[in-house]
Amino acid sequence: MKRITYITATISALILIASGCKHDKRKPGYVYMPDMAYSRAFEAYAKLDPNKFTTDPAHRGGSQIYYDAKPVVGTMARSEAALIYELPNDSNGYKLSATIKNPIDSMSADDMKETKRLFDINCGICHGVKGTADGPIAASGHIGGVANLTLPAYVEMADGTMYHSITYGKNNMGSYASQLSREQRWKIIKYIRTLQPKPATAAKDTTAKAGK
Numbered sequence: 001m002k003r004i005t006y007i008t009a010t011i012s013a014l015i016l017i018a019s020g021c022k023h024d025k026r027k028p029g030y031v032y033m034p035d036m037a038y039s040r041a042f043e044a045y046a047k048l049d050p051n052k053f054t055t056d057p058a059h060r061g062g063s064q065i066y067y068d069a070k071p072v073v074g075t076m077a078r079s080e081a082a083l084i085y086e087l088p089n090d091s092n093g094y095k096l097s098a099t100i101k102n103p104i105d106s107m108s109a110d111d112m113k114e115t116k117r118l119f120d121i122n123c124g125i126c127h128g129v130k131g132t133a134d135g136p137i138a139a140s141g142h143i144g145g146v147a148n149l150t151l152p153a154y155v156e157m158a159d160g161t162m163y164h165s166i167t168y169g170k171n172n173m174g175s176y177a178s179q180l181s182r183e184q185r186w187k188i189i190k191y192i193r194t195l196q197p198k199p200a201t202a203a204k205d206t207t208a209k210a211g212k
Contacts, residue, residue, distance in 0.1 A: 048067065050064075051064075052064060052065060053065050053066075053067050054066055054067075055067060055068060055069070083103060083182035083183055083186065084182075085100075085163065085164075085167060085182065087100070087164065089168040093164065094161065094164055097158065097160040097161045097163065097164035098158040098160055098161050099158075099160060100158070100159070100160025100163065100164075101159065101160065102159040102160075102163075102186050102189060102190060103186060104183070104186045104187055104189075104190050107187060107190055107191075111187065112191065112194075115184070115187045115188055115190070115191040116191060118180065118184055118187075118188060119188050119191050119192070122176060122179055122180060122188075123188065123192075125137050126138050126143065126146045126173070127146060127147065127148075127149055130150070130195055131148070131149035131150050131192060131195040131196065132148050132149070132150055133146040133147060133148040133149075143172055144172070145171055145172050146172070147173075149192055149195060149196060150195060150196050150197060154192075154196065155196045155197065155198075159186075159189050162189050162192070163185055163186060163189060166180070166185050166188070166189070167185065
């Protein structure tokens with residue numbers, strides 16, 4: 001009985017091999033697990049079929065696929081990946097920040113206009129629209145020690161150090177890492193430079209005031 005079983009199995013295998021070798025090469029063969037070989041494209045901004053998808057967290061894990069259209073936690077935009085800032089928020093990190101150069105070489109007129117808007121909203125409230133520490137909050141007297149960004153200390157401050165302060169916060173100023181993207185922070189520093197006098201002019205003004 002076992003011998004007949006072995007013979008039958010052998011003949012069946014030979015038939016399968018032979019039939020596989022003789023298939024029409026102009027036609028594709030069978031694909032194992034086609035959903036993995038040919039994944040269906042998903043259009044993130046297309047209207048979802050309500051019979052298959054749901055955006056309601058309350059229905060998570062049900063018969064429909066839950067999709068909230070948000071990036072996976074921990075991911076970042078490709079434009080942000082090149083602007084990763086890894087210096088720690090400590091005294092050594094602050095010192096080393098002076099060696100970091102601004103990755104933004106130049107800005108277009110439209111970039112400058114948008115950056116001015118961001119500066120006025122996030123920074124001008126304290127530093128003033130001209131960076132002279134006369135913003136509404138500074139003028140109210142409720143918060144002291146607002147930096148006048150046109151003074152020599154800030155004119156001479158490295159872009160990296162200024163970025164470090166915006167990212168982690170400094171003295172009375174809190175961190176703006178959640179309000180402004182990495183690129184926006186660097187652009188704001190570029191914009192601040194347009195509000196400041198040239199280093200030589202700032203030094204001359206300091207000397208003149210000291211003389212008085």
